[in-house]
Amino acid sequence: QEPESSEVSQFRLAADRTPEVPFGLSTSPSVLSHYGVAPNTVTLFRRVDSDRRDLDMNSKDVDAEKIVRFIRMNELRLVTEYNPVTAVGVMQSSLQLNLLLITDMMSPKHPERMRRYREAAELFKGKILFILVDINLNSNERIMSFFKLKKSQLPALAIFHVPDEQRDVLTLDEVSVERVQDFCNRFSQ
Numbered sequence: 001q002e003p004e005s006s007e008v009s010q011f012r013l014a015a016d017r018t019p020e021v022p023f024g025l026s027t028s029p030s031v032l033s034h035y036g037v038a039p040n041t042v043t044l045f046r047r048v049d050s051d052r053r054d055l056d057m058n059s060k061d062v063d064a065e066k067i068v069r070f071i072r073m074n075e076l077r078l079v080t081e082y083n084p085v086t087a088v089g090v091m092q093s094s095l096q097l098n099l100l101l102i103t104d105m106m107s108p109k110h111p112e113r114m115r116r117y118r119e120a121a122e123l124f125k126g127k128i129l130f131i132l133v134d135i136n137l138n139s140n141e142r143i144m145s146f147f148k149l150k151k152s153q154l155p156a157l158a159i160f161h162v163p164d165e166q167r168d169v170l171t172l173d174e175v176s177v178e179r180v181q182d183f184c185n186r187f188s189q
Helices: 006-017 029-035 064-074 087-091 110-123 138-146 177-188
Strands: 041-046 051-056 079-081 097-103 128-134 156-161 166-171
Touching: 006 064, 041 064, 051 064, 064 087, 079 110, 097 110, 097 138, 097 177, 110 128, 110 177, 128 138, 156 177, 166 177
Parallel strands: 079 128, 097 128
Antiparallel strands: 041 051, 097 156, 156 166
16 A cells, blocks of 8 residues: 555565566555455465455565565466476366476477467466476476486477376377377377
């Protein structure tokens, strides 16, 4: 309610540090009511799974760094890169189907693979959480073993149904929108 408060200045600082995330600030009671947001709260709206997360700013130890960490831990993008920070948001997603592209991000083919994977993600927005797993991160090795994959079998798509842990794997030469779409549709049926 106070545009010049220290909380607001910390919020603005966090917004400057994460330019890829759209920020908004409102003191309007009708706006807060429309979105169901309490005053002095940072609310993160996740478009990919229509979920939201709230951070209470009334605690005196909340600063820009903690706001940025809150965003990084809870944001989900059309394609979310899996790492120790984003794992929290992925695990808390309301989406029950996760599709992982397990690949080498250092590969010269990576940009084109990602373009096609993002294109496919648009088709399943709100239905399947699309995740990118870089095999170059040591912390991601357990994901490869979970799906019983070896580096020689990559890139691969792995789909996982959270409630019953049912899963399937498709090794690929190349990622295409059609193959991703077909794999997802087959698994869903």
